Amino acid sequence: MVNYFLSEEQQMIVDVARQITAEKIVPQRVELDEKEQFPTEILQDIAQADLFGLYIPEEYGGFGGGSFDMVLALEEFARGCVGVATSFAASALGAYPILISGSKELKQKYMPVIASGEKLAAFGLTEANAGSDASGIQTTAVLDGDEWVLNGTKQWITNAGDAKIYSVIAITDRSKGPRGASMFVVEDSDPGFSYGPKEKKLGIRASSTRELIFKDCRIPKDRLIGRQGTGxxxxxxxxxxxxxxxxxxxxxxxxxxxxxxxxxxxxxxxxxxxxxxxxxxxxxxxxxxxxxxxxxxxxxxxxxxxxxxxxxxxxxxxxxxxxxxxxxxxxxxxxxxxxxxxxxxxxxxxxxxxxxxxxxxxxxxxxxxxxxxxxxxxxxxxxxx
Amino acid sequence: MKIIVCVKQVPDAKDVRLDPKTNTLAREGVESIMNPFDRHALEAAVVLKEQYGGTVTAITMGPPQAEETLRDAVACGADEGVLVSDRAFAGADTWATSYTLAKAVEKLGEFDLILCGKQAIDGDTAQVGPGLAQRLDIPYVAYARKITECVDGVIRLERLMDDGYDEIEMGMPALMTVVKEINEPRVPSLKGKMKAKKMQATVLTAADIGADPECLGLQGSTTQVVKVFSPQFSAERCMLTGTVDEQVDQLLVKLEELL
Amino acid sequence: MLKIDKEACIGCGICEDTCTFSAIEVVDGVAVVGDNCTLCGNCVDVCEVGALSIDKVEKKVVADLADWTGVWVYAEFRDGRVAPVAFELLGAGRKLADQLGVPLSAVLLGSGLDNNAQDLVAYGADKVYQIDDPALTHFTDDAYANVFEDLIREHKPEIVLAGATAIGRSFIPRLATMLATGLTADCTALAIREEDGALMQTRPAFGGNIMATIECSTSRPQMATVRPLVLKPNGRDDSRQGEIVKVTPDPARLLSRVKVLRSVREETNEVNINEADVLVAGGRGLDSEKGFEMIRELAGLLGGATAASRAAVDSGWVPYPHQVGQTGKTVCPKVYFACGISGAVQHMVGMQSSDTIIVINRDENAPIFDVATYGVVGDVFEVLPKLISRLQDQRAGEGDN
CATH class of the missing domain: 1.20.140.10 (Butyryl-CoA Dehydrogenase, subunit A, domain 3)
Structure with a gap:
């Protein structure tokens, strides 16, 4: 093995993730794959081992690690099952927008529950006409009094239906082009928000993939991540x-x-x-x-x-x-x-x-x-x- | 609630073999692990702590390197570790071990509950738990498979029997040994691992626990090993030879005779 | 403590090679003992220059060792019947008692004992001590251990045997601690040493990978538990005569700090592999859950049950109740098939007493062949499918007739 000079803490991350992989993921991966079953219990084990907070600052209940720490944990999980690892990684992907651009209030509200693993997050970008070309986004958000009203459909969203917190991009001002998109936090329980059926996939069958459907979905004004137009x-x-x-x-x-x-x-x-x-x-x-x-x-x-x-x-x-x-x-x-x-x-x-x-x-x-x-x-x- | 969990460091039993030529245990590459049943006892203790509050103390008797097992215990949720270690303990059988642990537990002061795995995989004797309960003169139940509740100094649990289970109630302080069915032990957490790294186990020697030297180690043991040997199995066997088809033919004939 | 005479030691390393626990190492030409020394004494016996000694302070031998006489068997009683292991113990106890020239007694504790004591006599007991009391309806460690202790202290048997059942393994260790005597758990063989009549108790250790013979030299009684189905009972002989002694215990000794609120019998759906006449067992050599399917198929065709080695259970191909061996069940069917099982001792101690053992394994040196009645050296993936299809043909043929 090549020596990558891991610190003691980093080696601990590897050890913890490796043990979860050996004891929890590997014994279940065949069944999860065959039954296309979401790995709820394994994610709880990962949460209990403090790994959901790996990349989240300590002030929000996390471990305060960086990208490298995440890489080490994900590599170990993927040795067991990429489907399970994807479900874990997708929660981070949903949390990053709030961490990167969100207000202190948003971070305080959402980071601790994501760090503890109590709630899973997900990231809503892709749409039917906006894959590689993100400018094709059709989902819109319109401010109506103290609420944003979202309409549109996101496609192939990992963790959709199983996550409770979604970072979603929508067009707030089409005339402004790339600067006309904004990001929002949508919660599972928000009115007008629903999911499509679970997709059937070639691989990573332990992960769940669904549509996010917004039909006059109303969310409070302060769910905007960062400033308007920075989506x-x-x-x-x-x-x-x-x-x-x-x-x-x-x-x-x-x-x-x-x-x-x-x-x-x-x-x-x-x-x-x-x-x-x-x-x-x-x-x-x-x-x-x-x-x-x-x-x-x-x-x-x-x-x-x-x-x-x-x-x-x-x-x-x-x-x-x-x-x-x-x-x-x-x-x-x-x-x-x-x-x-x-x-x-x-x-x-x-x-x-x-x-x-x-x-x-x-x-x-x-x-x-x-x-x-x-x-x-x-x-x-x-x-x- | 103050909970004590007895843990033991054991060689990973499935890897241990006796070399028939030298009559020694081939231990090369054999890892030391926490006795698997003790992991379940520890998990039960940590769950009780999470439900009812309190502390979990892991205690082990063994050589200095057994401290590793206490670190494992802390990584998995124990608050502290106690290492009972002295050359005078060498050669202890279950009788001397339960004496030593009882003296150490008395030294630690008051407690509400002691949890042990039902047996250790290296000795498989299942005697230290009950022996310890007797020496401490506290109520005891073996083979707990479920803890129902624990209120007002009374613990209710289910005890696995050969033909079912018994619902049991006993006052604390008490001791119980647990079976695998009681829970699914957690893997250590990152914060637990960090805590474990810094942990300083309390070390108790024979003098610290005020033990009578005559009751310790080989001296204090009531059983002695006469000899250790590789099991010999012998049978008058008949090998069925030939092609696969011929072998199967012969097997069918033998089965016909037997059944 | 192991003492090494540095002057006498020549650093030959014989002790190092002999130490079962790798606790001795020759450093700079002198043997050095480590912390994992268990004082087993093997090294002392082999040292050619007498450099090793174990500091044995004269053990206080219980003065009245010779006052203890007779062999006792604990006859477990539950749900109105004596556990079968009691009869097995009586078979073994009879031999020990005859060799020692002492009587064999059984101890029967419970409630509603009826005529069960007579059965114990028929299976070899000369005397039965019985305590029939409602307080003993449910098993509790306190009451059972207390009344048993009183009986032992009064009558002083030299040997006490019990079944390694849930009940035996629960309260017998507590009883041994009360009596300040030694107990050896899960023995697979019991014998009397000719010279001094001491009980030699042999049991597997380290998950059954090694065996140890143990004695209890300084205290009495010598106590041992034996797992069910390891020993064979003698035949029933209703003409045997025996004395039945009804004992009334001190009521205070029947009190228990542990209360049994309810005792539930669980009907399990799982086949009890102890009861099958034919067991087809698979191990690591089956490679996968799919491979293990062949075991189920063959068992089905032979009207038997499936069993497994620890490796197969650990791999998750088959659940734990099917595991045979030291950490699983001990079985003794008419026919035992071992397919793709290499024969770790841990497995063999659980099935070696089967009437006929058929081994299929591709490695002709696999230890499992040591216990085989019939051995087939071959690939399980070739032999089993052929065997299965031939049996299916036979069945189809029978159907036609």
Whole structure:
């Protein structure tokens, strides 16, 4: 193992998350996947271990950790099940907008219950006509006296229906273009707010995905996150800090797939010896290990870069997301290949890993959009001189 | 409510083997863990503390490295750890162990409840809990599978029996041993781990607890190990050979004879 | 404490190799003892230069050791019947008593005992002490231990045996502590040492991976619990004569600080694997829950029940009530199939007394073959499907007839 010089506290985070993964997630992951069941009890275990507050400042009942601490925890969870890890990560994604742009009052109201794990959060951005192109947002919010009135539908929202707190972006003034969007906190119990049916997915089946439906949904005026018109800014900042988390899901998943592949290769006998003895197999495993470790190094570096307080983090954040999630797709596919017939069967865990890997290249900005971000950053960097 | 939980550090039993050539326990790579049944006792204690308030003290008798188990206990919700440790305790059987623990518990002062796992996985004797209760002269129930309530100094619980369960009531202070069914132990929390790292276990020696040296360790034990050995199994066996089909044929013939 | 004579020690390391607990290490040519020394004395016996000794202060031997005589068996009584383990204990107790040339007595505690004492005589008891009192209707540690203690102090038996049932394992340790004597739990073998008539109690330790023989040399009675189904009862002999002694206890001794409010019998849906004639057991070699399905199928075809090793239960393929072994159940069916089970001692102590043991395992060196009646070296994934399909064909054939 490469030494990444974790502090004692960071090692504790790894240990706690690893134990939850071994004792709670791994024994249940097959059932959760097959029954497409939301991991309520596991999330309670995670909450009880104080990990929901990992990235939330101590003054709001959290642990006061940073992006790197989240990366370490998510990597461990993803070694067990990306579906469970996604449900955990999506709560952070819902909390970040409030943390980044919200008023002190909003933070005081929502952060402690999110930090304790009492309430799950979720993030409402994507719509039918606004995926990679966020400017296609149709959901609107209109101020009516002391209340905002929301109308529209959000699509494919992780944790929808199971979360209690939603950070949602809506257009408040279409004439202002990108500066015409604002973010709001919507609560599960708000009038006019409902959910669509649970989506059926290729992978991450332990996580729940639904529509958020707003029909004259009325919320108090003070639920506006930050100033009016700063919605896109908040979204971008949120994704900048959350992307290394998704990248770390790729790292954890890749590690799990490599573990399975190597253990299998050592015990599977063909032509009178373990298949591990064949170079054709060794080379596949070696390439898996190389890509995995390179991705981990980049993810850790990007997360530490963000935690250093650097201003411009988009490029590093996008780079690690692309690299680690493309790696996860490749490595899980290779793991299925190594296990071959067994790997294709549902009684072995690698087919699930391969199904789970695909979403990582898609959600929180497709890997194509990430490359756009990186390209634009390069363009900007090189035009300065 | 003041709750004491007895915990024991044990080798992860499923990994322990006796090397038949040297007659020694192959312990290489065998991890030390908290006795799994004690985890359930600890969890029950922490749940009681959360429900009714109070403190949870984990106590262990063992060599200095058993402090690790006390750290585990604190990480999982215990407030403090007490290590009862002295070379004079070496070789203790359950009789000497219950004596030593009883003296240590008396030293700690008043308490309401003592919880133990039903047995330790290295010895599987299930004797220290009842022995401790007898020495402290307090009521005792084995195999608690559920704690129903705990009010006004009376605890109500269900005791697992071979053919069902008994609903039990007893006054405190009291001792009970718990079975796995009582709860699902939590994993340590981050804050617990940090607290555990800083924890200073109270160390009690034979002199600290005012123990009679004649009652300690091997000297104080009522049972002695005559010998330790690898179990020998022997049977007159008949190997069924040939191709798989031939083996199955022979098996079917044998089954026909047997059933 | 283990003493090492540094002058005498030649640093040969024999003690280091002998120590069961890895508590001795040779450092700079001299043996050094660590904290995990249990004073078992193995090293003292093997040291060729006599450098090791255990500081044994003369133990205070109870002066009247010889006054204690006779073998006693606790006959557990619940719901109007004697627990079967009592008859098994009488079988073993009879042998011990005969070897010692002393009487065998049973102790029967409960309420509404009727003629059950007579059954104990038929199974080998020379004498039965019985206490029939409503206060003993429900089992409580206090009352049971108190009245038993009084009986033991009055009659001084040298050996007391009890079943390692929920009740036995609950109050017998408390009783031993009251009597300040030793107790060995879950014995798998009991024998009398020729030289001095001491009871040699053998039991598994470390989850059954090793065995230990234990004695109780300085106090009496020598007490042991034995798990149900480990020992075999003698046949019933109604012509046997025995004395039944009805004892009236001191009422104060029947008081209990623990109250049983309600005693509930639970009907479980699960098959009791103790009662099946055929048990098909699977272990780690089945690889997965899916693999374990073959075990269920075969058990179904043979009209038997499924059992499992600890590895299979820990993997979650089958629930705990099916576990056979030291930490599970002890079984003794007519036919026991062990499929893909390597044979950890922990498992073998739970099934070795089965009448016929059929082992299917691909590793011919697996320890499980040591207990096999019939052994098949082969891949469970090849052998079991074939066996299952042949049995299915047989069944179909029977259907046609």
């Amino acid at each position: 896109f800014f908040t979204v971008m900042k949120t994704l900048d800090v959350s992307r290394p988390g998704i990248a770390s899901l790729g790292v954890g998943l890749g590690q799990a797939a490599l573990d399975e592949a190597v253990l299998y290769a050592k015990q599977r006998i063909q032509f009178g010896k373990p298949v591990m003895a064949f170079q054709a197999v060794q080379h596949i495993l070696a390439d898996m290990a190389i890509q995995l470790e390179a991705s981990r190094a980049l993810v850790y570096a990007a997360a530490r870069h963000i935690d250093s307080g650097a201003k411009d983090v988009s490029k590093a954040s996008s780079m690690c997301k692309v690299m680690a999630t493309d790696m996860a797709m490749k490595v899980t596919t290779d793991a299925v290949q190594i296990l071959a017939g067994h790997g294709y069967m549902r009684e072995y865990p690698v087919e699930k890993m391969m199904r789970d890997a695909k979403i990582l290249q898609i959600y929180e900005g497709t890997n194509q959009i990430q490359r756009n971000v990186i390209g634009q950053a390069l363009n900007k960097e090189y035009s300065r001189s």
